Amino acid sequence: MPPSLALRMNHALPVEHRERLLRVGREVSFPQGARLFEEGGHADRFWIIRAGTAALDMHVPGRRPPVIETLGIGDLVGWSWLYEPYVWQLGAEALTPLTAYEFDAVAVRLMCLNDPEFGRAVEHWVGRVLAHRLNAARARLVDLYGIYETKEPR
């Protein structure tokens, strides 16, 4: 399965786990410019985008938060809810009008605790999202700092 498809919940989770997860989700919408969460805040929810674009940003004192990455349809918004200390590492804002499935973090963590198989599937899914974003960040570092342009003769 292509890496980016494997990150989507509807591909990453087996049907029974996906349906269980969706049963505890609710549909929400955000107007353009709405803040989903702030860096340093308590990570008590997460979202899967159904339509629109969200921007992950970083707090820089005295400046407009620089956008780190944008997320689109099918993408997971937020992973800090799964790992202690459950604190958002970045902020998030709706770049366009946004609709999403919203999940209560405590409820989902409890489901993971009570059903280890479900928990493993969710952790595997979120772990792959993290790995993909780490790889993308590394690729952008190479692009920005031009490591490939400093090739020396072997």
Add this chain to the structure above:
Amino acid sequence: MIAVPVPHRVVARQPETADTVTLCLEPVGAALPEFAPGQFAMVHSFGRGEIPVSVSSVQATGGLAHTIRSVGAVSDGLCAMRVGDVVGLRGPYGNTWELVRAYGCDVLVVAGGIGLAPLRPLILSALAEPEAYRRVNVLVGARTPGDLIARQEIESWPTAFTGVTVDQPDADWRGDVGVVTQLLGRAQFEPDDTWAFVCGPEPMIRAAARELAQRGVRRDRVRVSLERNMRCATGHCGHCQLGPLLLCQVGPVVNWAQAEPLLSVREL
């Protein structure tokens, strides 16, 4: 094929970014044979040397456009050219994108930075024949908004989907931020009936081609343009050799089925 530089006059100079310009050239005397999208010329800056540059526009008059980024002595000299100056051109060299093979299929163009320049004539050709190609998608990535070439033109292309993303946004940027492959999820294409054309920095080419192949696009339908050290451009010097391929002869456009195993060999 002509092996000595043929004088061409700069008839227009379009700054694209802080370090990139497009030079429109017309032959001073006899024109070179007609170039096709994907091919390149050896562009000679008199007194400095010559570099390979893909065509970014081909005119019926025999005129050409080359988009050049200033990264060394020769390209610095070319970027500093003014209207009326004369450069030398050899060519055409190399193969073409072979867009015609995508007839009736979805077309997916993935460009990184200045890699959009060689793809531009392909995009325009595909859009000029809407009945020939099903859905044309253009995905563009750049380091910063200031590094985007043909920015306004991109917005005017009547594609099924056009996505632009940058690594490092500025304060005015309201578009996507991230790697260009993240745009694939929004492109409109049927993987098993798609031809993809990819050009840009090699890490980006590899990431895009792998993702396309994993999504189900046939490897022999993913066409990538590889940049190597072209010197003679006539297959004699061997500087552009990639394993068994002399890229100035059988490239620069290679299908991913050929390129993937070669690009994974460390010694190459």
